[in-house]
Amino acid sequence: MAVDTSPVETLSEEQAKAELQRLAAEIAHHDALYHGKDQPEISDADYDALKQRNDAIEAQFPQMVRTDSPSQRVGAAPAGIFAQVVHARPMLSLDNAFSDEDVQDFVASVYRFLGQMPDNSIAFTAEPKIDGLSMSLRYENRKLVTAATRGDGTTGENVTANIRTIREIPEELPADAPDIVEVRGEVYMAKSDFMALNAQMEAEGKQTYVNPRNTASGSLRQLDPKVTASRNLRFFAYAWGEISQMPEDTQWGMVQVFKRWGFPVNPLTRRLSSVEEIIAHYSDIGLKRADLDYDIDGVVYKVDRLDLQARLGFRSRSPRWATAHKFPAEQAFTTVEAIDIQVGRTGALTPVARLTPVTVGGVVVTNATLHNADYIEGIGNSGQRIREDEHDIRIGDTVIVQRAGDVIPQVLDVVLEKRPEGAAKYVFPTKCPVCGSHAVREKNEKTGKLDSVTRCTGGFVCRAQAVEHIKHFVSRNAFDIEGLGTKQVDFFFESEDPALMIRAAPDIFTLKVRQEQSLTKLENIEGFGRVSVRKLFEAIDARREIALNRFIFALGIRHVGETTAKLLARSYGSYAAFSEAMQAAAPKFGDAWNDLNNIEGIGEVVAASIVEFFKEPRNLEVVQRLLDEVRPLDAEAALTTGSPVVGKTVVFTGSLERFTRDEAKARAESLGAKVAGSVSKKTDYVVAGPGAGSKLDKARELGVQVMTEDEWLELIAG
Ligand code: IVH
Numbered sequence: 001m002a003v004d005t006s007p008v009e010t011l012s013e014e015q016a017k018a019e020l021q022r023l024a025a026e027i028a029h030h031d032a033l034y035h036g037k038d039q040p041e042i043s044d045a046d047y048d049a050l051k052q053r054n055d056a057i058e059a060q061f062p063q064m065v066r067t068d069s070p071s072q073r074v075g076a077a078p079a080g081i082f083a084q085v086v087h088a089r090p091m092l093s094l095d096n097a098f099s100d101e102d103v104q105d106f107v108a109s110v111y112r113f114l115g116q117m118p119d120n121s122i123a124f125t126a127e128p129k130i131d132g133l134s135m136s137l138r139y140e141n142r143k144l145v146t147a148a149t150r151g152d153g154t155t156g157e158n159v160t161a162n163i164r165t166i167r168e169i170p171e172e173l174p175a176d177a178p179d180i181v182e183v184r185g186e187v188y189m190a191k192s193d194f195m196a197l198n199a200q201m202e203a204e205g206k207q208t209y210v211n212p213r214n215t216a217s218g219s220l221r222q223l224d225p226k227v228t229a230s231r232n233l234r235f236f237a238y239a240w241g242e243i244s245q246m247p248e249d250t251q252w253g254m255v256q257v258f259k260r261w262g263f264p265v266n267p268l269t270r271r272l273s274s275v276e277e278i279i280a281h282y283s284d285i286g287l288k289r290a291d292l293d294y295d296i297d298g299v300v301y302k303v304d305r306l307d308l309q310a311r312l313g314f315r316s317r318s319p320r321w322a323t324a325h326k327f328p329a330e331q332a333f334t335t336v337e338a339i340d341i342q343v344g345r346t347g348a349l350t351p352v353a354r355l356t357p358v359t360v361g362g363v364v365v366t367n368a369t370l371h372n373a374d375y376i377e378g379i380g381n382s383g384q385r386i387r388e389d390e391h392d393i394r395i396g397d398t399v400i401v402q403r404a405g406d407v408i409p410q411v412l413d414v415v416l417e418k419r420p421e422g423a424a425k426y427v428f429p430t431k432c433p434v435c436g437s438h439a440v441r442e443k444n445e446k447t448g449k450l451d452s453v454t455r456c457t458g459g460f461v462c463r464a465q466a467v468e469h470i471k472h473f474v475s476r477n478a479f480d481i482e483g484l485g486t487k488q489v490d491f492f493f494e495s496e497d498p499a500l501m502i503r504a505a506p507d508i509f510t511l512k513v514r515q516e517q518s519l520t521k522l523e524n525i526e527g528f529g530r531v532s533v534r535k536l537f538e539a540i541d542a543r544r545e546i547a548l549n550r551f552i553f554a555l556g557i558r559h560v561g562e563t564t565a566k567l568l569a570r571s572y573g574s575y576a577a578f579s580e581a582m583q584a585a586a587p588k589f590g591d592a593w594n595d596l597n598n599i600e601g602i603g604e605v606v607a608a609s610i611v612e613f614f615k616e617p618r619n620l621e622v623v624q625r626l627l628d629e630v631r632p633l634d635a636e637a638a639l640t641t642g643s644p645v646v647g648k649t650v651v652f653t654g655s656l657e658r659f660t661r662d663e664a665k666a667r668a669e670s671l672g673a674k675v676a677g678s679v680s681k682k683t684d685y686v687v688a689g690p691g692a693g694s695k696l697d698k699a700r701e702l703g704v705q706v707m708t709e710d711e712w713l714e715l716i717a718g
Contacts, residue, residue, distance in 0.1 A: 008056045012382035016061045023054040027070040043666030049563040082157035085148035088242035094324040106323045120273045123304040125251045127269040131295040132188030139181045142173040165229035170262040182241030189216040190293045237263035250304045298326040331402045334358035343464030347456035360403045368409040372452045373428040396420040432456035434464040467493045473505040478554035483536035509629035551632035559609040569635040582614040600677040646672030648684040654692030658709040687712045
């Protein structure tokens with residue numbers, strides 16, 4: 001399996017960054033195979049494991065969520081499902097300038113290339129660099145025929161149906177437009193629309209999106225244009241591709257023409273000549289940035305005259321006649337008013353800095369995560385110092401906050417000179433602020449180092465853990481109960497009315513009966529109408545039967561994510577078998593324990609965590625109450641009846657020649673077999689390719705049936 005399983009908690013920032021990059025590329029690759037060619041290379045389980053690891057790392061390092069992260073794709077990721085479009089003219093990128101000097105150099109290089117004295121005779125346009133995604137719109141005989149994304153610059157994706165839902169993009173051009181016109185520009189989502197969408201997601205208890213750009217991109221890459229239509233995307237025109245007859249001979253003139261044709265063009269575009277004017281305009285746009293209803297990440301300068309552009313031409317990927325003057329990373333000074341501790345589902349105590357509100361790159365920031373006790377102290381995940389000595393974070397401190405790439409704000413550094421007299425070091429609590437139980441830093445059994453996370457030991461006693469657990473239980477990949485979002489769960493949890501309160505997951509399923517027997521009626525409570533109450537109860541009843549893997553995932557066992565839950569469901573088949581085996585595995589030795597550890601993809605830490613869960617009487621009691629209300633369905637029984645290998649455990653070893661290991665595994669699993677990583681008494685078959693070594697020996701020793709790849713293929717062919 002391609003998934004790295006080293007614990008996420010032990011990753012350094014650098015390792016996390018590298019891995020997130022690798023995961024984004026790898027998942028995109030599998031998406032393309034899956035959707036585009038219908039030829040997946042890995043099993044669904046392995047795919048889920050990749051996504052889950054990506055999520056886990058992002059949860060640990062929220063500041064590192066990449067703009068191309070798989071978690072940021074809207075809906076199913078349909079990479080590769082769109083037809084390809086070869087651009088009539090390539091879509092290029094721009095060089096960057098980061099300082100005033102860089103801008104001076106750019107302007108000087110234009111004069112130099114053209115063999116002219118720098119005498120301010122050349123005009124440049126300056127226009128905001130919109131942070132969206134570039135789009136090429138092709139009109140033939142004045143009708144929109146194709147809309148294509150940039151793709152790799154040469155070939156993009158045909159998203160015409162979705163683009164047609166954007167009201168700002170004209171379907172037809174006026175009679176004086178040339179026969180062939182490619183108008184290029186940026187599709188984006190307004191900040192106000194983005195915030196409204198996120199508010200709605202939050203109200204529905206769904207995961208929110210990170211920034212408008214990713215959301216716009218995901219919204220466009222939907223198979224169903226209705227989804228795109230609902231997102232209210234927008235457009236600015238600023239460039240062009242093929243045009244059968246040029247209507248103007250300057251950049252400025254072209255933009256005016258686009259405007260006349262009905263395209264939105266950016267009102268902050270100017271035509272300027274001197275470097276001083278250009279830089280003044282850049283500063284001006286920088287000041288306006290926060291008030292604009294769209295994200296921009298710089299200002300683009302272009303030589304205005306098209307004949308000069310033609311003479312200047314291109315370097316390999318970017319024009320010599322343009323550059324993008326980027327805005328610096330978004331930082332601001334503010335003060336730490338308080339440090340609060342939030343308690344999560346697994347009891348993790350997360351410190352949050354409450355900040356004097358400050359605008360950072362157009363967003364008002366009031367909170368920043370401080371991650372853990374070490375972070376406050378100035379120590380990174382690998383024990384390295386991340387700030388200078390004494391730059392620990394204290395209440396009252398003036399700090400520098402940064403929003404990098406539009407993600408969750410970070411406290412970068414402390415301004416020591418401004419530290420108020422007598423500001424004391426922050427003392428991390430040793431008791432849970434919610435339930436008062438001891439809060440401890442566990443020792444990592446493998447590394448022997450203290451875990452960076454401080455955890456409340458209260459378990460179900462802790463109200464914070466209990467309510468977060470319910471939120472997990474109803475979440476999208478668990479019971480997925482529509483109408484029970486964060487707000488609603490908080491409401492039911494806080495309620496003191498016996499007819500309304502939900503203090504643990506099983507209470508969800510008794511809510512309706514308790515309502516019926518009481519005078520308190522949910523529909524009379526603000527925020528719940530008749531219809532929404534009916535729908536809520538329908539949604540709850542619809543989950544009285546549930547897939548075993550979802551059931552297991554919903555239990556919220558530490559380290560058991562979606563992928564592990566699927567592995568467990570597939571391996572044990574029924575809840576009864578699963579729970580019985582986990583009780584039997586409790587002593588952490590013997591057959592049941594070994595079987596659990598033999599499941600490929602389940603390591604010792606995970607196994608121990610599951611077994612611990614089943615040792616806790618309170619957990620068993622909650623599960624039992626749950627089982628009185630809901631029925632977990634047996635896993636995959638229907639799919640695999642008649643398969644010759646259903647329920648069998650198989651181990652692949654050696655270098656396989658007839659199929660890849662992932663392919664072999666996926667195929668075996670789809671036929672109901674379990675694929676294990678090591679040979680034990682429980683192994684039914686060992687499929688050995690050339691070069692098989694110790695596993696083959698072990699199989700012979702234990703008398704397990706050994707076969708070649710061809711024999712295996714024959715067996716599964718039935
Ligand atoms: S001009 C040959 N103008 O920036 C130059 N690009 O880094 C074509 N962008 O892919 C691009 N605002 O998506 C240009 N006013 C603007 C822009 C802009 C945003 C994006 C565009 C392009 C990227 C290049």
